[in-house]
Amino acid sequence: MKKEILKEIREPGKSRKKKGQPKGRRNGFLEGLTGKDFTAAGLFFFSLLLCRLFVLQYGVFGSSIDWISQHSTLADYFRKRFYATGNLFPDFAWNLGGGQNIYHFAYYGLLSPTMLLSYLFPFIPMDLWVMGSSALLYAADAVLFYQWISKKGLHYGNCLFTSLFFTCSTALLYHSYNQLMFVNYMPFLLLALLGADRHFQKRKSGLLILSVLGMILTSFYFSVGGLLALTAYAVTEYLKCGTENAAYEAEQENRKVSRNQKAGAEKKQMAGEKSSGTVEALAGLRSFFGAAIRFALPVLAGILLSGILLIPSAAALFGGSGEGGRGTAAGGIAGLFTDPAMWKPQFLILRLCYTPYGIGLSAFAGVALLGRVIGKSRLREKLLSFLLLVFFCIPLFGYLLNGGLYSKDKVFIPFLPVLCAEVGLYVENQLVRKRECGKNRSTGNFKRKVMTELRELFPYLIVLILMWNAKQETYFEPYWHLGILDVICVTACYLAWRWFPAKKQLRGRELPFLPLVFSAVILAFAGKAINQEKHVMIPRKTYEALTDSKIAAAIREIRAEDPGWYRMEQYGDGGQNLANVNRIWDIGQNVSTIYSSAYNAEYKRFRDETYGINEAFRNRMMQTVSDDPLFWQFMGVKYILAETRPEGYELYRDYGDFQVYRAISAAPVAYVTDQVVSETEYKSLPYPQNQEILETAAVIPDQEMRKTTAAIPDQEKSAESVDNFRAAADSDTKNGSVGPLFHSCFQKVNLEIPETDQEDLRIQKTADGYEIETKKSVTVSATLPGTAEGATLLAVSFEVENQKASHDMFIRINGQTNRLTGINHTYANGNTQFNYLVTMKEDGTVFIRMGKGHYILKNFETWTGMAQPLEKTEQLYSQAVTLIGGTTATYGGDGITGVVSAERDGYLITSIPYDENFVLKVDGKETLLFRANTAFLGAKIPSGEHKIVLVYHAPGRTAGSWCSLMGGMLALILVICEKKKQQNGSERAGESKMLQKQRKYYIIRV
Structure with a gap:
């Protein structure tokens, strides 16, 4: 009796260790560490070992996909900009894409805590910081998941192998060196799950608030799925663990009601019992909504705190910028809910298994999920599995998490932790049922036992069928056999597990986790195969060549000698051009290239449609050099x-x-001129004259052109800018009203591609072009009869009709490439108009490389010529704007200040992409901006000397600041209220502890 009493009063923290939990260590400097700490450390180093085995032995911890061109280079630019301006919350990026709203790049870690931490270590190169932090974040994922799952009361071995199962996810490691934003929020999501447990158990919300904030700042796109996973987990945890509180509150209500009913007559007894049941249900419902509000407030505080990033990013994405993807579904987001196809379940097993662009687990994850759903347990225990199954199978959720653009499995990666937790619970339930079966093996109905075994085996059969049906998928075909082997092995382990009686042991040990162990091993082999098969690792020599410090030194040297306002770019082969598309070696360097999922739509349209730049890459978002x-x-x-x-x-x-190489005559970034043509006249010019004319004239809107013409008296028109410019034009150019505007230096010639009819190559001339069919990439040489004397430039234009529309094709002329993407590609460029303007070879030979495929070239036209005379271009660019302090000195780098001297009334013309959020002040007076050259900033400016200030204000920035302020106030209020409740609770706990000590003292005396 005394032992039982002492057991009841055992102090918290001294509870008996559960079976299977590791023992603590008490030797020397390791004193105080437990087995859990050593297990967490082992998982940490195991994760780093996977980084070494899967990636680092082949090159650096980065990839040639998006890491080298976006994640490492943009983070480096953010830090360089901060060091130059001291502005932690910038609005504009002058250096990239001609000048862009910086929130177009927010997705790549603009305010990520990991990237902001690097600002304290300027001596560490940013690419090394990104590699190191990514590997450490991956290792932190394993440790945090183990810390979270070990609090679920599972067997130690189950916790360990479930953590290994989580760590071996192909998505987790693969994207740690590829698309970082797919997974680098995971530590904050795991901390948020720990914070949710802490919130329910201790009513403390600080960890939850900070975790939600960190998750959104790190990757706002994937934070939506993370918040959905967090909410689903919180609801199910409350229903599992919070029902005791609800039952207690209901009991108190019942007692109050029963006391009031005791004075009533016996005839009201039945009505009283009904009322008692109703009160209990209402109390439970009230308790649930109260808990929901208490949970929602800290989550809302975290979301509001991130408003400084969320609102300007949303304004940049939906306020006229371009965005990647195929486009929103018909009817917009609202149309998704009314589309019956969005509600029709789709059982896509590869959404969960193997592919790094899904959750990336093995087939056992599907088995566990189905087993939890159809298993024999209470609804509140398997509610989370049921919700996950709904999220994965109903297409609506995939489209919503992708912003309505498409249904891509990458958005389900945030569900990885909760899915692995369900796998662990499934294994634990199997172990418990096995023990119960061993204790009661001889009892029970035979038919019931058979039905139970079939129900347990059913998920294995379903997953095996789904795996077999998915083997023809393109990205699953190389390793589908691993998936089938996985299902067969775990099924065999399950049968062996069920066959051995629970009381029997194999060499003194039970076999509770064999399916999970085998599945984790197969998943590790699959991850090794996938990382090798993708061929995206960057060899060290290639990486060192791309990041050669000599390039940075050369650019700094040039900037020191010529500190003006201009652009400086690198040009090399395709790999170099892609790697350097967003690379800024020095804060004074400006480039016209950009590769981002969001961009200035005006600039993109000008490059592709108006001017006719070649598209060398299959992804239409790549605006490369x-x-x-x-x-x-x-x-x-x-x-x-x-x-x-x-x-x-x-x-x-x-x-x-x-x-x-230095340009003989390059346009200033901003200048004043009165040599202008109307937009209508410009658009009437064919290719390549539409490029030529911009060497000698600027384009202004028709409305501005009419104002200019009306303001000039009739007798002065011949001496003024427009007519004076036209008077010097070539009257022989045949182009209607645009004919007398300029002298074209290009003339049409015939580019003759030799015809051939071979087994591997067929080139046949058609009425207006060529039909080409080749089984491999080939290079042919062509001649240019009738080339003009002194011609240095070659222009070629034709339409492409791809006869194999699902396959890519390309044509390269003198090193310049145009590519048409297969129609099934998510970011297909749709480039059916191939334009080339290249430097001619000295001997006039044209080298044409034709990619594999079958395609028809229509409306095939060729010109040769040269650039406009130097005196004409110098006349256009003679009144350039001179910057004061560069692009980092005004308004924290969000504005520029310059001076210009205009001889006559004219127009300020820039090559800064047009955005309505610019404000231009000339001599302190705000001036109206318009689209110059169809897509860039322009304004009317009078003659004389002027001071010009151009400032950009990111839309939503003010609202975002206020939102963050409100979030900070809400978080502060929540923390203060919790502190007060904690103090009041500690006082009551102190009194209870005193009574407990007195009781303990009395028992000892007895």
């Missing part, structure tokens, strides 16, 4: 780092491995 010399001149690219000399450039300096 083009070797079109006229485009470089137009965009003010004064210096080019390349291996060969482009037309219109001269050698400036030779650095051995690369050369720097």
